[in-house]
Amino acid sequence: MNDLPPFHPDWLINLWFSTPVLRGMNPHILIIIFLFVIVILYFWRKKRKNQQAFYYEEQKFQRLRQEKQLLEQKLTMMVEQKAAGHIEEEHYERSRKEYEIKLQKVKLELDLFT
Numbered sequence: 001m002n003d004l005p006p007f008h009p010d011w012l013i014n015l016w017f018s019t020p021v022l023r024g025m026n027p028h029i030l031i032i033i034f035l036f037v038i039v040i041l042y043f044w045r046k047k048r049k050n051q052q053a054f055y056y057e058e059q060k061f062q063r064l065r066q067e068k069q070l071l072e073q074k075l076t077m078m079v080e081q082k083a084a085g086h087i088e089e090e091h092y093e094r095s096r097k098e099y100e101i102k103l104q105k106v107k108l109e110l111d112l113f114t
Contacts (some may be wrong), residue, residue, distance in 0.1 A: 059108070064110050067106050068110065070104045071106065072103065074099055075100070078092060
């Protein structure tokens with residue numbers, strides 16, 4: 001064991017040389033390969049995480065646009081129903097105020113995206 005490289009504990013060298021699969025490999029090259037794989041996985045996960053964040057933001061924007069359109073349609077429908085006499089004045093005013101408040105909140109959130 002005198003010809004063993006310095007800075008390596010005896011138990012590690014014995015383990016390496018006593019394992020049939022590891023005996024034929026250079027341990028330093030194996031460490032380089034492991035580090036290379038770890039670095040690739042790190043950047044792949046980072047890229048994937050950024051893509052997921054983008055898709056989440058896009059979905060949120062689309063949902064807000066649909067909600068805005070729906071609220072505008074409901075307000076228009078309520079005006080038409082009031083004009084036709086299908087809705088009482090109290091119910092119309094109360095519902096219109098609620099829809100307008102919701103619409104303002106949605107518009108403010110949409111403004112944050114643009």
